[in-house]
Amino acid sequence: MLLIRDRKSFIAAAARFEQHLETIAEVFDGKLSPLELHARKLEDTLAAAAKVPLYADWLPMLLEQGIANRPLESLLKSIPLLGKRDWGDHSYAAFAQPIHEFLHYYETSGTTGPASAAPKALDDLIVNTTNVGEMWARLLTPTDVALILITAPLGPAPYQFEKVFEYLGIMSLKPWVDYIDGDYTKVLDLIDKLSVNVFVGAPSRLLALIQFAVQHGRRRPKFDHLFLIGEQTGPAQLRHLSRLTGACAHVGSYGSSETGTIAATCEHDQLHLQVQSFVLELLDERGPRLVDGSADNGELVVTTLDLPSRPLLRYRTGDLVEIDDKSCACGLALPVVRTQGRMQDVLAMPGGTVRQEDLEAALWSDMDPGPIVLNYMLLVRGSMITCMVTTDQPPNHTWASETARRISPFFPTHRILVQPVPTLSPLASLSGDLGWKLSRVLDLDDAKAWDRLPRPIRQLSAALFDELGKRT
Numbered sequence: 001m002l003l004i005r006d007r008k009s010f011i012a013a014a015a016r017f018e019q020h021l022e023t024i025a026e027v028f029d030g031k032l033s034p035l036e037l038h039a040r041k042l043e044d045t046l047a048a049a050a051k052v053p054l055y056a057d058w059l060p061m062l063l064e065q066g067i068a069n070r071p072l073e074s075l076l077k078s079i080p081l082l083g084k085r086d087w088g089d090h091s092y093a094a095f096a097q098p099i100h101e102f103l104h105y106y107e108t109s110g111t112t113g114p115a116s117a118a119p120k121a122l123d124d125l126i127v128n129t130t131n132v133g134e135m136w137a138r139l140l141t142p143t144d145v146a147l148i149l150i151t152a153p154l155g156p157a158p159y160q161f162e163k164v165f166e167y168l169g170i171m172s173l174k175p176w177v178d179y180i181d182g183d184y185t186k187v188l189d190l191i192d193k194l195s196v197n198v199f200v201g202a203p204s205r206l207l208a209l210i211q212f213a214v215q216h217g218r219r220r221p222k223f224d225h226l227f228l229i230g231e232q233t234g235p236a237q238l239r240h241l242s243r244l245t246g247a248c249a250h251v252g253s254y255g256s257s258e259t260g261t262i263a264a265t266c267e268h269d270q271l272h273l274q275v276q277s278f279v280l281e282l283l284d285e286r287g288p289r290l291v292d293g294s295a296d297n298g299e300l301v302v303t304t305l306d307l308p309s310r311p312l313l314r315y316r317t318g319d320l321v322e323i324d325d326k327s328c329a330c331g332l333a334l335p336v337v338r339t340q341g342r343m344q345d346v347l348a349m350p351g352g353t354v355r356q357e358d359l360e361a362a363l364w365s366d367m368d369p370g371p372i373v374l375n376y377m378l379l380v381r382g383s384m385i386t387c388m389v390t391t392d393q394p395p396n397h398t399w400a401s402e403t404a405r406r407i408s409p410f411f412p413t414h415r416i417l418v419q420p421v422p423t424l425s426p427l428a429s430l431s432g433d434l435g436w437k438l439s440r441v442l443d444l445d446d447a448k449a450w451d452r453l454p455r456p457i458r459q460l461s462a463a464l465f466d467e468l469g470k471r472t
Helices: 007-028 036-047 059-065 072-077 085-088 123-136 158-169 187-194 203-215 235-245 355-361 397-410 436-440 455-471
Strands: 145-149 171-173 198-201 227-230 246-249 253-256 260-265 271-273 278-283 296-302 317-326 335-343 346-348 352-354 373-381 384-391 416-419 441-443
Touching: 007 036, 007 123, 007 158, 036 296, 072 260, 072 278, 085 317, 123 158, 123 260, 145 158, 145 187, 145 203, 158 171, 158 187, 187 203, 203 227, 203 235, 203 373, 203 384, 227 235, 235 246, 235 355, 260 296, 278 317, 335 355, 352 355, 355 397, 373 436, 384 397, 397 416, 436 441
Parallel strands: 145 171, 145 198, 198 227, 227 246, 373 441, 384 416
Antiparallel strands: 253 260, 260 271, 271 335, 278 296, 296 317, 317 335, 346 352, 373 384
């Protein structure tokens, strides 16, 4: 429970916490129908949203027409879809309360557009902490020690996960590592001194940590659990990171700064939608439809139900997901979701499209007996694609040729060169902030590609790629 000096606020927060715990228990056990819960909560959410300037053009008229007892799908059709650009351009108009009544100010990362305001209020913190905490409690114990390796000065994730571990009675630490110098010495020292056995953060950051350890003659860090967040993480990457660290690798949670945590992992490595806090829809050329637990896929559309201070109504996430209709062995009455990445991270190339998961499945082959690829980047120049890799031991020419052969089918119109390098651009550790395509695939034929990078990263990357160009 958060410590709150004001007695009235403290009592209200405690009541909110107990009420939400009861709701979680009933939904998790299947005793409370999500549709029944959604119908009730959506009315309260729309009442809160009536105070929001962002919805002033249409919501008052909808409320005047009456929403009580309207079927959920019918009511949703009366609510316009909210695009990322529309919300991003007017994020300060999405507040249902004065800014001073929020507890923390955060912003989105800006991966999919300009950074937008995403402050946290008390209700949001209580609900989100409890949702994640009740899921992760199925895997962790108070004897664990957790490393939160998320460098995000204005992002809510580091603080939110710190509160989750506090809720679980687990010690955590969240050190800062600068993207530019990438010096993980202190982090590696703390992992050893504190017997850290749980990692929370983006896969790209973990790979950068491992790469640093190998390059500096340090022991590769070992963990019991990896809770990977912030980036698309497919089965091949999970196996790769498990192989490198000896840990059980989980897609720990899925969500965003603006929505909060939409799904969290169970002990059987399945992401479960937190339907007690969201109305969820899928959108594609067939139109929008409710997530009802049946097998389906499309772009996820989110309506928040526990965010009265900053409600989001039918918010288009831009994330592609797949709903699995098979029951999970954990027994939770929650739909299982698999993320498929952001729409803008599908790489369009002559001969077809390339998805991160497919490329990594070939690059991180379990059948390869040679050096292990720690990390990678793709450099596109004309008809040549150079796959820069760091490895755990020096590779030979045969190994590089075989690796190139495995990934070449994804790029049928290009010549592929696998180039081992001692270090990668800091871009490779920024997938969570820039997205996979911009951080791992740099097209030198695209004159605007460099302009989209942060200036210090751009300067370091340009020098590295210039040197690589002289060698290739």
